[in-house]
Amino acid sequence: MFSHIIVGAAHGSTLYVGDMLFYAILFIVLMALIAKFAWGPVNAMLKERADRISNDIDSAEQSRIEAEKLAKQRKEALDNSHAEATSIINNAKDSGAKERELIIGNAQNEAKSLKDKAKQDIEQERADALKSAQDDIASLSIEIASKVIKKELDENSQKDLIDSYIEGLGDSK
Template sequence: MALLSIITPELGLFFWQTVIFLVTLFLLSKFAWGPIMSALREREDSITDALSAADKARADIEKLQATNEALLVEARAERDRILAEAQKAATTMLEDARAKATTEGNRLIEAARISIQTEKNAALNEVKNYTATLALDIAEKILRKELSNSDEQRNLVNEYIKEVNLN
């Protein structure tokens, strides 16, 4: 029975344990549960605020990324437009330079052609004048000399022709 008395509580012990439990529960609820619960509420509120701030930050980052993508697309389009304009300007400048070079080349060729024609005409006139002068000199020499036969005239003409060097 001694063993049974240890296992089975007595009514007095049970009463005092219940009273102590209730007093402890009252003191804890009065002094400990309030601050613990308010600390838990504050913690829950701070976690909620942190989560909402993280969601807001995520939304802001997504907006910034979208804005950055739009700016990047716009910058690429602007770059492509500038490159196209530069290419067009380079092509235009190249075509203008080619046209000017062709015009200048044609002008120089025409000027050279005119100069060659002028010098050719001058050379032909000089040859004509020299030939006329030479023919007059020969005719004068032939007429001055009295020749009796045609063989002497031919010999004289051949001799004058050998004397005249057409260089």
Template sequence: MGDLFNDFSIGLFLVQTVLLLLLIFLMAKFAWKPIMNSLSEREEGIQGALDAAANARKEMENLQADNQKLLQEARIERENMLKEAREMKTKMIDDAKEEAQTQANKMIAQAQAAIESEKKSAMAELKSHVAALSIQIAEKVVKQELSNKDKQLELVDRMLGEATLN
């Protein structure tokens, strides 16, 4: 350290000080403002990007909320449509069952009427056949019975006895 004080020159010191002050002045005049302007522009750009990101985040949250709302509305509408479809299906099935039952009852009634009609017709035909056969048998019996006088009296007595019994 002693050498440092011995080699010290005031002229060199003053020249170096003037040069340093000149350099600081030149730097302040020409470089400091552009550097500071560039830094403030960069800071403003970063702040603008942060603001834009915050706005985008808010808008994204709003869009997500809108999407959730639309999704919920779509679910509700889908459920309503499914409910209506189920009700319509049930109504159509019930109507078809009712129509089929009505048709079946109508067909059964027609079949029963046809059966009753056929039954009456068959009974009438059977009665006419029985009556014809009875007449034929009666004719034959009467012819045979009436050919003899004793048999005629016996037939009359027997018929009188049966008539009083009934």
């Protein structure tokens, strides 16, 4: 009945009010069904997506803060390792200098000790050589004196006589 009502006077552009009313009712029913069944899940999905995006942004911010913290810790660790390396190098230099001084001191002490021992050895050798020379001179003197004098003295008397003569020579110097 309403499907044949013509709205408008233009030729070729006829609108049927009944169809329009039917389409309007269908549209309203469709909107009600969408509002009843689809609007809630779509809103929930959009809210869930918004929450997920918000969480991702928060997570990214936390990750950035944590990365900055780790970078700061690494920089501090690097600075500490540089300071520690410098300290180790300085300690090694100081230790090396002390060790060098100790080695030089020990070498000087050892050289002095060797020099003193060499002097003692030289003095001992000199004393031994002098004693040996005195003994040789005494023996020769006894031999010469016994041949010259043709008098035989006992060996101890001759030795005493020669020793006193040699000491007399040593005192006159």
